[in-house]
Amino acid sequence: MTFSINRRMAMISAAGAAGLMLTPKTSLAQDKMAPALPMAKARGFKLGEMDIITLLAGSAPRDNPHGIFGINVSDDVFAKVSAENFIGTDMAQFYFTPTLVRAGSALILFDTGLTAQGISAALAEAGHKPEDITHVVITHMHGDHIGGLMADGSPTFANAAYLTGETEYDHWSKAGNEGFEKNVKPLAEKMRFLKDGDSVVPGVTAMAAFGHTPGHMTFMLESMGKQLLLMADLANHYVWSLAYPDWEVKYDMDKAMAVQSRRRVLDMVATDRIPLIGYHMPFPAAGFVETRMDGFRFVPVSYQLMG
Numbered sequence: 001m002t003f004s005i006n007r008r009m010a011m012i013s014a015a016g017a018a019g020l021m022l023t024p025k026t027s028l029a030q031d032k033m034a035p036a037l038p039m040a041k042a043r044g045f046k047l048g049e050m051d052i053i054t055l056l057a058g059s060a061p062r063d064n065p066h067g068i069f070g071i072n073v074s075d076d077v078f079a080k081v082s083a084e085n086f087i088g089t090d091m092a093q094f095y096f097t098p099t100l101v102r103a104g105s106a107l108i109l110f111d112t113g114l115t116a117q118g119i120s121a122a123l124a125e126a127g128h129k130p131e132d133i134t135h136v137v138i139t140h141m142h143g144d145h146i147g148g149l150m151a152d153g154s155p156t157f158a159n160a161a162y163l164t165g166e167t168e169y170d171h172w173s174k175a176g177n178e179g180f181e182k183n184v185k186p187l188a189e190k191m192r193f194l195k196d197g198d199s200v201v202p203g204v205t206a207m208a209a210f211g212h213t214p215g216h217m218t219f220m221l222e223s224m225g226k227q228l229l230l231m232a233d234l235a236n237h238y239v240w241s242l243a244y245p246d247w248e249v250k251y252d253m254d255k256a257m258a259v260q261s262r263r264r265v266l267d268m269v270a271t272d273r274i275p276l277i278g279y280h281m282p283f284p285a286a287g288f289v290e291t292r293m294d295g296f297r298f299v300p301v302s303y304q305l306m307g
Contacts, residue, residue, distance in 0.1 A: 041125040042126040044126070045228075047228050050102060052102075052277075053126045055097060055122035056097055056283045057097065057118040057122045059096065061094070062093075062094055066078045068092070069237055069249055082239070092240075093282075094280060095280055097277070097278075097285040098112055098119060098122070101204065103203055103223070106134045106135055107134045108200060108201065108204065109123075109135070109136050110139060110219065111232070111279060112149050113144065114147040116150065116156040120156065131157070131158055134159065135162075135163060135200060136149070136160045136161070136162050136163070137200055139216065139218070140165070141164070141169075141184060142179075142233070145233075146183045149187065155187060161190060161192060162187050162191045163192045163193075163194055164191060164193065164215075165206065165216070167208075169215070171215060194206040196208035205222070209232075209265055211252055211256075211257035212234065213233075214254070218230060218232055218234055218265060227272070227274045227275075228274065229274055229276040231279075234262055235278060242262075242278070243292070243295050246263075269288075270291050275287065276289065
């Protein structure tokens with residue numbers, strides 16, 4: 001299987017841009033901020049006849065990562081695993097990475113980041129405007145995924161159809177959640193609901209991966225015999241969640257179900273050697289997964305996928 005970077009988008013990524021740092025709190029937030037890091041905001045890939053672009057809509061540091069990840073393991077275990085992977089225990093850098101997919105005539109945006117300004121800036125890096133988007137797919141309704149849906153009370157993506165999981169929408173519509181009421185509810189009449197196995201467009205299939213939220217969805221992309229998984233928040237960190245799938249994450253709403261989903265989906269992509277994009281993986285958020293002992297290892301993209 002081949003999976004190659006689109007040459008135009010590789011040039012955009014190489015050219016880079018000033019980093020976009022966003023400070024609003026999200027479901028993965030802590031208060032303390034560290035200095036901004038310069039980062040590119042768009043990176044393009046090719047999957048068969050599909051064009052795929054990951055969009056860095058924001059990045060921010062969070063302190064006390066053990067208060068978020070591995071909350072069911074001791075400080076000593078957390079420190080040992082962190083040291084083995086060359087990462088400290090005092091902070092984590094979070095990435096907020098919506099994905100843009102061109103499939104035929106459809107231009108599909110998966111999730112919208114923290115703010116309309118952030119996602120609009122990232123789209124501009126990819127050569128697009130919000131009005132270009134034909135479909136907006138929400139994998140789940142945490143604030144860092146729905147925050148860009150509305151701009152000053154109006155839909156950011158004026159020409160788009162909106163899709164999300166039926167189970168997910170039903171939960172948040174009854175939760176009294178401020179983010180839902182502000183950003184999702186105004187779009188209710190434009191919303192189409194998905195169940196496990198439903199298609200967004202041909203070649204883009206919803207796959208239930210409940211646990212992080214009640215109706216959290218991943219999406220399988222398929223074109224010309226090739227596959228790529230958009231895993232959303234199935235795993236929120238390449239070590240403290242993906243590599244150790246049994247480690248509980250503070251913001252997983254059903255922690256036991258989230259563990260089951262992680263193991264099931266990660267085992268599938270590792271066995272079938274399917275590349276994936278993860279919303280919170282280090283930008284450009286794409287890579288592969290292999291089994292390692294009782295867990296997994298994330299292998300980020302590099303030059304081997306260019307061409």
